[in-house]
Amino acid sequence: MAQKSWMYAVLEAVQHEMQQDPAMTWIFELTPPVASNPGKPVINLETEFGRKRVVNTGIDENWMASAVLGAGLSGSKSATYIPYQGALIPFEVIQNVAGKLRLMTGGKASMPVVWVIEMTGQTPGFAGQHSCYEEDSYYMHIPGVRTVIPSTPYDAKGLMHAALRSPDPVVYLYPAGLRTLTEEVPDEPYEVPLNKAAVRMEGSDLTIVSSGGGMPGVLEAAETLKADGMGVEVIDLRTLKEMDTDTLVNSVGKTKRLLTVDQSYYTLCPGAEVIARVVENVDGVKVKRVAFPDAPPPASPEMFLWMRPDAQNVVEAARGLV
Amino acid sequence: MAQKSWMYAVLEAVQHEMQQDPAMTWIFELTPPVASNPGKPVINLETEFGRKRVVNTGIDENWMASAVLGAGLSGSKSATYIPYQGALIPFEVIQNVAGKLRLMTGGKASMPVVWVIEMTGQTPGFAGQHSCYEEDSYYMHIPGVRTVIPSTPYDAKGLMHAALRSPDPVVYLYPAGLRTLTEEVPDEPYEVPLNKAAVRMEGSDLTIVSSGGGMPGVLEAAETLKADGMGVEVIDLRTLKEMDTDTLVNSVGKTKRLLTVDQSYYTLCPGAEVIARVVENVDGVKVKRVAFPDAPPPASPEMFLWMRPDAQNVVEAARGLV
Amino acid sequence: MKDIDRNLVRMSEEAPSSDSRRNFLKLAAFTGAAVSVARRPAFAVQKEMTFFAKDLSDEKLIDMYRTILKIRWHERTQADEMLTNTEYRGYNHFYAGQEAVATGVCAALRNDGPFEQIDLVYSSHRPSGHAIAKGVDIPTMVAEMDFRATGMNGGYGAEMHISDPSVGFIGADGMIGPAPVIASGSAFAMRARGSDQVAVVFAGDGNYAAPHFHSTLNNARLLDLPLIYVCENNLYHQYAHYRLSCPHDDIASAAAAYGIPAVTVDGQDVVQVYNAAKDAVDRARAGEGPTFIEAKTYRYYNHWGAPGAEAGKLGAFGYDPLAITSFRPERELRAWMQRDPVDISRAILVDWGVLEEQAALDMEDEIKAEIREAFDWALAQPLCKPEDGLKHVFAEGAVAARQFG
Amino acid sequence: MKDIDRNLVRMSEEAPSSDSRRNFLKLAAFTGAAVSVARRPAFAVQKEMTFFAKDLSDEKLIDMYRTILKIRWHERTQADEMLTNTEYRGYNHFYAGQEAVATGVCAALRNDGPFEQIDLVYSSHRPSGHAIAKGVDIPTMVAEMDFRATGMNGGYGAEMHISDPSVGFIGADGMIGPAPVIASGSAFAMRARGSDQVAVVFAGDGNYAAPHFHSTLNNARLLDLPLIYVCENNLYHQYAHYRLSCPHDDIASAAAAYGIPAVTVDGQDVVQVYNAAKDAVDRARAGEGPTFIEAKTYRYYNHWGAPGAEAGKLGAFGYDPLAITSFRPERELRAWMQRDPVDISRAILVDWGVLEEQAALDMEDEIKAEIREAFDWALAQPLCKPEDGLKHVFAEGAVAARQFG
Numbered sequence A, B: 001m002a003q004k005s006w007m008y009a010v011l012e013a014v015q016h017e018m019q020q021d022p023a024m025t026w027i028f029e030l031t032p033p034v035a036s037n038p039g040k041p042v043i044n045l046e047t048e049f050g051r052k053r054v055v056n057t058g059i060d061e062n063w064m065a066s067a068v069l070g071a072g073l074s075g076s077k078s079a080t081y082i083p084y085q086g087a088l089i090p091f092e093v094i095q096n097v098a099g100k101l102r103l104m105t106g107g108k109a110s111m112p113v114v115w116v117i118e119m120t121g122q123t124p125g126f127a128g129q130h131s132c133y134e135e136d137s138y139y140m141h142i143p144g145v146r147t148v149i150p151s152t153p154y155d156a157k158g159l160m161h162a163a164l165r166s167p168d169p170v171v172y173l174y175p176a177g178l179r180t181l182t183e184e185v186p187d188e189p190y191e192v193p194l195n196k197a198a199v200r201m202e203g204s205d206l207t208i209v210s211s212g213g214g215m216p217g218v219l220e221a222a223e224t225l226k227a228d229g230m231g232v233e234v235i236d237l238r239t240l241k242e243m244d245t246d247t248l249v250n251s252v253g254k255t256k257r258l259l260t261v262d263q264s265y266y267t268l269c270p271g272a273e274v275i276a277r278v279v280e281n282v283d284g285v286k287v288k289r290v291a292f293p294d295a296p297p298p299a300s301p302e303m304f305l306w307m308r309p310d311a312q313n314v315v316e317a318a319r320g321l322v
Numbered sequence C, D: 001m002k003d004i005d006r007n008l009v010r011m012s013e014e015a016p017s018s019d020s021r022r023n024f025l026k027l028a029a030f031t032g033a034a035v036s037v038a039r040r041p042a043f044a045v046q047k048e049m050t051f052f053a054k055d056l057s058d059e060k061l062i063d064m065y066r067t068i069l070k071i072r073w074h075e076r077t078q079a080d081e082m083l084t085n086t087e088y089r090g091y092n093h094f095y096a097g098q099e100a101v102a103t104g105v106c107a108a109l110r111n112d113g114p115f116e117q118i119d120l121v122y123s124s125h126r127p128s129g130h131a132i133a134k135g136v137d138i139p140t141m142v143a144e145m146d147f148r149a150t151g152m153n154g155g156y157g158a159e160m161h162i163s164d165p166s167v168g169f170i171g172a173d174g175m176i177g178p179a180p181v182i183a184s185g186s187a188f189a190m191r192a193r194g195s196d197q198v199a200v201v202f203a204g205d206g207n208y209a210a211p212h213f214h215s216t217l218n219n220a221r222l223l224d225l226p227l228i229y230v231c232e233n234n235l236y237h238q239y240a241h242y243r244l245s246c247p248h249d250d251i252a253s254a255a256a257a258y259g260i261p262a263v264t265v266d267g268q269d270v271v272q273v274y275n276a277a278k279d280a281v282d283r284a285r286a287g288e289g290p291t292f293i294e295a296k297t298y299r300y301y302n303h304w305g306a307p308g309a310e311a312g313k314l315g316a317f318g319y320d321p322l323a324i325t326s327f328r329p330e331r332e333l334r335a336w337m338q339r340d341p342v343d344i345s346r347a348i349l350v351d352w353g354v355l356e357e358q359a360a361l362d363m364e365d366e367i368k369a370e371i372r373e374a375f376d377w378a379l380a381q382p383l384c385k386p387e388d389g390l391k392h393v394f395a396e397g398a399v400a401a402r403q404f405g
């Protein structure tokens, strides 16, 4: 147990799984699988496991994504780290091959594969291609692939263990804006389940649902609202596919008020699915949805920061609901 | 005016626009832009406009999609016809370049571009890659691109004219299962607006919302329900981006009951967005969602036809709601 | 045009039957004499490598001949089902004409043993020949292609997704593009885990234009992957000649540009194909990296065949007049038919004294009966249960039905 | 390691200033003598083509020199802003060292006139040099890079998305892969409408590995497109040498394999670059199809630079020790610095009697002042209005705010 950064926690999990399984491979492009943490040994997968198992490739994210799929099909557990610039280049092969292959082969295809896909964390200043946060919706619609999106170093490690041990292919979204988070993370391996949301705060007046990069702002807002006397229940989706409907329905069954918060574009943001699932199951719910507008993020920090949902937006939307 | 098939109606529009604009180009791969119709001259864009403007390419849908974008940026109106097997290969360049470019250039990029993208029509027997109907959701989440999905030959022609005349890039989804539809279609050019849903039947007990390949089943079900005395309002979304919220909200404001029907996978199907928009604006709505399960379509017709939403499913879901 | 119409009529006069493996070849006999030598396909000169095949046991050589016959008769029998059996629902992308390619390549591979030791084959949208050559169970494959619950893949995949990892047949892929890249990923993993396995991908000439072609070859070369890329150049992709989307006469030249050993062989001659494959496999197992084999070949039938076809209509399944009139010259097809892989392989066995002519013909009857039996068994298998469509989305459990609202 | 640390210290002792275009070059002077000839970059022999440049007017030649200086001083001034002005927010992917490539290429293009007649340039994530060479307005570009409402793109795009179609600068693209394919689409449209325009794409060596490389070259060749692919091979993509992802010494060989005329030039010599480009443009305008130009070059600075950098820390912006220690040998950088494109172009002008040495140096002062003025103007421009972020999604109107729920 020690205070660990996000990346250190994640690479601890990867390192452990690679030590357990001498066939496991890791493919990267820009980001060497190296992490250090105060008081802990440096993790460097490339030097520890050698360049046959840990490969640095050219700028070809489709090859990276397809190669780990092929590795998995040949019986080797395999993972790759796709930088945010190439976040949707692997989309087609995941959507059209990986997601469908198990069913299409009547269960014969084996795909112990993890795609770690960076999300930008909606950094201001870079515009469109370098600031967007839309991957969650796209990957989440794909059947046959589990899509997870941790929001804390603890979950990041536990979900990585679970993803690498799962026989199902997993899209592991990494909201890179959270890279500066640190928290107490056990040294030992442990799993966070691939199908359970987390209730981050309990309350009975209002349910707020978010995930990934949206969580810090939501938690900040929830503290403010709580200080005001509002009973806020905060749910971190954590796994987008399959979505944990029970936790959502139980919470809103109690609060009857639902606020979803996404950094993804409004139309078909994950919150749309949350709302649809809840109102199919609970009557008389009042809902609101906070999201990024249906516009590519502009570069100008003035424009961008105004558009990106923040704690203040959440506080105001919550007050409007309750 | 004459009874026209879907493809004839569409190619009439394309032919007209190409006659008007000598710079306009068309890129295809498998499906030659040829259509005939009883009592009408054969349309063959390749012979009429020559092989410099109408090009048959190799199997490289990303080139096709990117090439028309480049053509548009250089000032030439341009369209391409992507077969359903490659339906999501153009996804990345549309999502990450075309959709973002206008905003990222502060309005300077000009993109008079249309991607006609075939959807399979969910044909039984082919499984996963050749039977899926998921494109609607993926394309619909993209900002900066208009996504339309006609369900009749009349709309197909009118939306094609509107798409080709629009300065915005348009994803024009073509539910190929509807290729056998014919109806009266004017010979003259006309536009169907890129942002208006169509009310196909009026009623005050229940609103059913669907689009594209889902429409024939919905209309069939609506006739059955009407014969039973139910007041069904049927809305054909027609344009997924931007979605015509007003028409939806007005209708459900009246009926207070909403049934969405999609052939797309349940999670984040277009219906999820319909439901979310409606319940954000109308209180006390009862909702149900009919969709393809979150499973890739299996080949076996027994399995597939049971899973694909049909008129009977719609009738029963409607009865459960009212 | 006239000629073709006449032929069509002639074809439709013949009742389709499985009496002769070559009933669709009869036309060739009429016109064969007219085919000039100059029109016959020319192949890049190949080094004399027949020693590989010449060293094989009689048994192995006979096995190759039997495999070719199995592929041919599977198809012939299936085409007859399509033409005559109104209950039959399977479709196929025909492989007839190309049998020697799959057979020669797979004969050079390790096809049984534990999964971690056998060689893996990635196939295309035209998979049945590759599957049979790799050694899948034919009756269950036939059942799969007719959507049966006891089919090789439980009726979930059908033709374009048949898969049987137990013999290293990773499977078909209906898409043009991804399979070679994915196969290179298998080769990458094999090398990473120190295995001497080989990954093979069969891909048509159409795959050349796909961007994945570059990724596959570039990474195979850079990482010295044990990948064998078998390009089945049957000159056309669906409706267009490959030269319309490829600047090379030999697609192998494109691969050679990456520094990958690349060879062009006569795909009608199973011995040439085997020798090239054996060479490639030896190199890959020795850690010497990838090989590109371009087999020039030809498909006799339409791009694909579907049930309910009517004999003679749209050439079902002799010629495809649509394709021929627009793209494939009739005489080109006829010329290729005279270099039939079945005939060539039989002639080699007889020539090498491995088999008497009569024994070879008896063997064909045997195979024909065996395939007929496979169809009889397969078409009596149970259909799928609707609810099972919700299974196999993930490794465990089933997803929820959503079509009921 | 030691050496680098020592250099870093030395660098941080020097207050950053814009006094000298080459203050980051000083290091080279210390060690230059140690660089052996064998370590200097070798270039494929190029045909003597200097006649093109030699035929140019004095004015045009001086213009090229001025363009090189503008690019260099834009960067030098911006780097100083990053190091000293805490209010400054712009970032950049530095182009210093590569100036002759953009300059030589764009000098061969048609850069003014109606949009339907000018040549179009597609740039990369490293766009400012290309933009200046193509003729964009520098003050508004500077304003754009600092997110100003009156910037070239209204503050919407900033560095990686600068665009000004009015001079044919279609724009930057932060992604590796798509730009060349899209550029080939422009070339396709030009050919379709019978225009004699040319489309040019600048792409780094990193683009070679992207699958789009194949699509671009294959289709350019098949359709004989008026496309000029300028590969700026600065030996590295971000953190890795290009030979780790490319089997060719000259990336031009990869293009030649498609049958595309391909040439490798010394990217530090504006005349060599211009000549190759002129040849390519002539060919394209004559309907003779695409050309691939590989310019061997080098970037002096880090992969990119951001505001708030501290002089000497992480080499801002002399060397990038992170990059150097892991990837770029220090001496390689120093060797390249001795073949500085500014020096080479000035030497040519003086040698050809176009300009006196002193006049050339005076010109540099002039340009320096002009750029300083551009920054002064730009950094006094208004910031963007938040609500404007909802505009320019579609050609008309604005989308709805959604962040308020």
Ligand SMILES: Cc1ncc(C[n+]2csc(CCOP(=O)(O)OP(=O)(O)O)c2C)c(N)n1
Pocket (backbone or CB within 6 Å): B030, B059, B061, B083, B085, B086, B089, C125, C126, C174, C175, C176, C177, C203, C204, C205, C206, C207, C234, C236, C237, C238, C303
């Ligand atoms: C991405 C993609 N685009 C289009 C298709 C449609 N398609 C199926 S087979 C085929 C032709 C393939 O030609 P080739 O690779 O030469 O194989 P052959 O059919 O000749 O065996 C095409 C275009 C597809 N399957 N996938």
Ligand SMILES: Cc1ncc(C[n+]2csc(CCOP(=O)(O)OP(=O)(O)O)c2C)c(N)n1
Pocket (backbone or CB within 6 Å): A030, A059, A061, A083, A085, A086, A089, D125, D126, D174, D175, D176, D177, D203, D204, D205, D206, D207, D234, D236, D237, D238, D303
């Ligand atoms: C698809 C994609 N993947 C990764 C990146 C991150 N990235 C930005 S620049 C760069 C290196 C490009 O190298 P090169 O093409 O040689 O250009 P240079 O930086 O040397 O000018 C990379 C990998 C990206 N922009 N796009």
Ligand SMILES: [Mg+2]
Pocket (backbone or CB within 6 Å): C204, C205, C206, C232, C233, C234, C235, C236, C237, C238
């Ligand atoms: Mg072919």
Ligand SMILES: [Mg+2]
Pocket (backbone or CB within 6 Å): D204, D205, D206, D232, D233, D234, D235, D236, D237, D238
């Ligand atoms: Mg580079």
